[in-house]
Amino acid sequence: MKTKVFVARDNQIEEAELKEASAVIRSGGLVAFPTETVYGLGGDATNPEASRKIYAAKGRPSDNPLIVHIADFSQLEDIVAEVPQEARDLAEAFWPGPLTMILRKNEVIPYETTGGLDTVAIRMPSHPVARRFLQDSGCMIAAPSANISGRPSPTTAQHVWEDLQGKIEVLLDGGPVGIGIESTIVDLSEDQPMILRPGFITQEMLSQVLGQVGMDPGIASENSKKPPKAPGMRYRHYAPKADLTLVEGHMDQVIAKINALTGEAQVKGQSVGVLATAENQDAYIADHVIVIGQREDEAEIARHLFDVLRQFDTLGVDVIYSESFAAAGVGQAIMNRLLKAAGHKRIFV
Structure with a gap:
């Protein structure tokens, strides 16, 4: 497979290139694209085969859930069993932005995307290329970081190219990302909101919106026997070769x-x-x-x-x-x- 690279200039992708990338996603293919956190490896979140392709391209364990990227809050309402008030409050405060929420899913998102879990991780990115891509494709896009599993996450298109050239159809080059670490993940599927992965949106910031927000002890665990509810909870990540x-x-x-x-x-x-x-x-x-x-x-x-x-x-x-x-x-x-x-x-x- 030859990977095509489409370069955004001033955060704008040429219309014809955007249409081609959107067509790839709709047909079940894979497109890497920039977000404000790191580059994501995207596939149609509602397509089980696309999710399987993501796991294969990354060499990622299939029980490590993917994050579903959306362009509009109404899409969250389409894929979860219930939208609690906490989710609405956090979306009002931090979306679009580097925050992922975990909620109980409905049947729209397949288990291939959620790592076999009855919960789904959702975020709304703020990067202009990501937002335009999501809107043009008309898809909700499952997108873990666009790197080989276990390697340092990609913050430039060159990092993506080093790991995934020949494994994906399209790479949207939006230049270096702004934040550089993945989104904060907060679990809203249990009684108390719980941070499963720390990020740019801090525990203090979340607590200002929701009141008390816990920090899951599994964040620091390498040996948990429970299925990971969020990316990065069990497996070694971000590792250099040395x-x-x-x-x-x-x-x-x-x-x-x-x-x-x-x-x-x-x-x-x-x-x-x-x-x-x-x-x-x-x-x-x-x-x-x-x-x-x-x-x-x-x-x-x-x-x-x-x-x-x-x-x-x-x-x-x-x-x-x-x-x-x-x-x-x-x-x-x-x-x-x-x-x-x-x-x-x-x-x-």
Whole structure:
């Protein structure tokens, strides 16, 4: 299969190219497209075969549910058993935007899309290319991140091309994304609203709308026996090819520990990469130090995270050591992704 690339200029796709991409979706094919969070790998959410193609292209476990992207709130009403007031309130506050809600599904969305669950994950993206594509196709589009399963999520069209060229019909190139980490997922199918994946929409922001919002303990679990209700809850995600370890503690001690570990690895002949903030980049002795951003600018760090992990792949390092980040706000989402990428390997100093 030859993958066609259609480039958006000023967030606009040529009409003929948009029509071709929409026709691919309606016929059961796959189209990668930009959202404000990461690039998504899209197929018709109501078509079981399209969902099976998504799992096959990514090499994704079939019990890992897909997120259904919609263009209008009325489409949510079409696919769920009931729309609780909490969903209406969150949509009013955060849609279009980087928030996914989990609700009880009806028969419109097949189990192939929900990973066999009776719930469905839904979000309304704000990226102009995504919105126009959804509207033109007339479809609700199931779209996990457009990468090989387990790899760092794609934040540029080049990342998608590296992983999926020849496996999908069309790639809509909208340039680098704005947020860089996947949407916050909140489960509204149980008695208490519960965050299943942290993101740019924080627990504090959700609580301002709904009151008390919990944080599911499964977020930090690698060994849960229960089916994952949301993407990223069980399986290792976002991982670079090299072995990644987080080092956490007072910054002076973190730097000293990373340098000690670097020296040990270099004696063994290993190439070492360090994921660092700008304030500390000159303190490290590693072969490759990549700056992820200013420590006080969490949005910048989130935006660069997956690209930095992919840069280490390009450099071919053997091991990576990373600074840690705040456990609140957007920092919580950053640490969630880094811990998943590291297989929960971290050192406290």
